[in-house]
Amino acid sequence: MFDFLDRYDLLGAFWTTVQLTVLSAIGSLIWGTVLAAMRVGPVPVMRGFGTAYVNIVRNIPLTVIILFTSLGLNQTLGVSLGATDFKVINFRLAVLGLILYTAAFVCEALRAGINTVPVGQAEAARALGLSFGQVLRLVVLPQAFRSVVGPLTNVLIALTKNTTVAAAIGVTEAALLMKEMIENEAQLLLISAVIAFGFVCLTLPTGLILGWVGKKVAVKR
Amino acid sequence: MTSVLYDAQGPRAKRRNVLYTVVFLLAAAGLGWWVFTSLDDKGQLDWEKWKPFFGGTEAWSTYIWPGVQNTLKAAALAMLISLPLGAVLGIARLSDHAWVRIPVAVVVEFFRAIPVLVLMIFGLALFSQYTNVSSDDRPLYAVVTGLVLYNASVLAEIVRAGILALPKGQGEAALAIGLRKNQVMRFILLPQAVTAMLPAIVSQLVVIVKDTALGGAVLTFPELLASVSPMSSYYGANTIASFTIVAVIYIAINFALTTFAGWLEKRLRRGKKSTGAVLPPAAVGAAESTGAAA
Numbered sequence: 001m002f003d004f005l006d007r008y009d010l011l012g013a014f015w016t017t018v019q020l021t022v023l024s025a026i027g028s029l030i031w032g033t034v035l036a037a038m039r040v041g042p043v044p045v046m047r048g049f050g051t052a053y054v055n056i057v058r059n060i061p062l063t064v065i066i067l068f069t070s071l072g073l074n075q076t077l078g079v080s081l082g083a084t085d086f087k088v089i090n091f092r093l094a095v096l097g098l099i100l101y102t103a104a105f106v107c108e109a110l111r112a113g114i115n116t117v118p119v120g121q122a123e124a125a126r127a128l129g130l131s132f133g134q135v136l137r138l139v140v141l142p143q144a145f146r147s148v149v150g151p152l153t154n155v156l157i158a159l160t161k162n163t164t165v166a167a168a169i170g171v172t173e174a175a176l177l178m179k180e181m182i183e184n185e186a187q188l189l190l191i192s193a194v195i196a197f198g199f200v201c202l203t204l205p206t207g208l209i210l211g212w213v214g215k216k217v218a219v220k221r
Numbered sequence: 222m223t224s225v226l227y228d229a230q231g232p233r234a235k236r237r238n239v240l241y242t243v244v245f246l247l248a249a250a251g252l253g254w255w256v257f258t259s260l261d262d263k264g265q266l267d268w269e270k271w272k273p274f275f276g277g278t279e280a281w282s283t284y285i286w287p288g289v290q291n292t293l294k295a296a297a298l299a300m301l302i303s304l305p306l307g308a309v310l311g312i313a314r315l316s317d318h319a320w321v322r323i324p325v326a327v328v329v330e331f332f333r334a335i336p337v338l339v340l341m342i343f344g345l346a347l348f349s350q351y352t353n354v355s356s357d358d359r360p361l362y363a364v365v366t367g368l369v370l371y372n373a374s375v376l377a378e379i380v381r382a383g384i385l386a387l388p389k390g391q392g393e394a395a396l397a398i399g400l401r402k403n404q405v406m407r408f409i410l411l412p413q414a415v416t417a418m419l420p421a422i423v424s425q426l427v428v429i430v431k432d433t434a435l436g437g438a439v440l441t442f443p444e445l446l447a448s449v450s451p452m453s454s455y456y457g458a459n460t461i462a463s464f465t466i467v468a469v470i471y472i473a474i475n476f477a478l479t480t481f482a483g484w485l486e487k488r489l490r491r492g493k494k495s496t497g498a499v500l501p502p503a504a505v506g507a508a509e510s511t512g513a514a515a
Binding site: 041 | 259334339439
């Protein structure tokens with residue numbers, strides 16, 4: 001019954017899904033943190049930029065962004081992100097799109113986390129003579145990060161599922177393989193079950209493990 | 222809230238901020254210049270490429286408006302079907318009977334764990350193999366199926382959170398005056414919960430609108446995003462212009478919905494007579510699907 005699976009690189013497809021997820025997660029965490037710092041910072045121009053970025057990007061479908069990286073950035077403007085192979089280019093473009101999109105949600109989660117830090121802490125840090133950068137880096141962000149593990153986990157799970165959108169520009173991850181398998185084999189329910197099982201395997205443990213970590217590191221107040 | 226992190230600025234800090242502003246603006250200008258020149262090099266800024274959108278109505282009536290209609294149609298259908306379904310699932314998850322509660326919980330968690338795109342691809346194959354839905358209608362059916370399966374389970378969680386957020390006394394008092402369990406749910410809990418959930422439901426609409434774009438990119442559903450490629454081939458490779466217009470329309474629709482949700486939340490909080498809470502849109506984590514979706 002499962003014979004036909006040998007003809008497809010199922011593990012390879014899910015490996016691509018995992019790679020997309022991990023690379024985009026790292027990238028969006030960095031870019032999202034920078035955005036959050038801009039949004040709470042003292043420089044009005046940066047605050048404005050951060051707010052505009054988040055509001056615009058959150059309201060564009062990820063599919064539009066990913067498709068734009070391929071049709072707009074690559075095919076029209078010739079951006080290739082240092083790769084020559086068609087497949088590698090599309091993979092990198094998909095990661096870029098996912099980072100740009102997910103960072104907006106990371107930024108919002110972090111900003112909510114910064115709000116959970118009691119005002120007195122920041123005031124005390126300022127009274128000690130720490131600068132804005134030091135207050136943020138040494139006092140506020142460490143606590144904020146620990147309190148937003150939960151929301152960030154939701155973002156990460158959403159990101160895992162969002163990697164399927166890369167199928168729109170031909171990155172051979174799980175959803176694209178599923179489409180191909182369904183076209184070639186008359187095993188709809190079985191194929192869907194296998195793919196669904198794969199995603200459950202990726203998202204469920206992420207939620208459970210990080211949920212546990214989140215409880216463990218949360219600052220008790 | 223931001224002012225917590227820094228004091229009113231003295232002369233040195235003000236000077237430093239000016240420096241940061243200048244550096245930031247220079248970096249932004251550099252990026253902007255690069256974007257501008259590379260667009261200009263490829264002729265993407267020529268009036269020819271933008272004329273279809275600003276110099277006439279043909280592009281709007283031929284490509285964009287039908288796309289918008291299909292996007293809104295799919296989103297509206299998905300919302301109308303998944304709301305009652307989500308309410309039923311959410312209530313069933315709160316059932317006193319384990320044989321109802323547990324299977325429903327499994328179903329809800331299952332569909333929340335799977336990408337919408339996978340559900341849509343499944344739907345498309347399902348309709349082509351097991352039903353005689355005409356091949357023209359199949360993409361719409363598939364998109365709506367995928368959206369319903371996913372969003373009904375997200376809405377189920379919102380409904381559940383809404384009911385759980387009500388004070389216990391509401392249900393207890395209703396039971397005490399002799400209402401049956403299902404009357405308590407129908408007359409006391411659900412109406413209050415629905416009010417509490419409205420903002421969260423409206424923001425879920427944003428997720429649905431965004432997810433319809435998947436149908437355009439992968440399932441050949443002729444919605445707004447799908448209108449980009451025929452448009453840019455018809456008007457001479459105006460890819461950037463077409464994408465810009467389409468993105469702006471998505472932003473306008475979704476920004477209106479987000480603003481409406483925020484306004485609704487404020488208003489409900491202010492004018493609320495019941496003792497229940499109002500759920501902010503972010504109350505349910507999964508709501509940021511490709512929406513932080515799919």
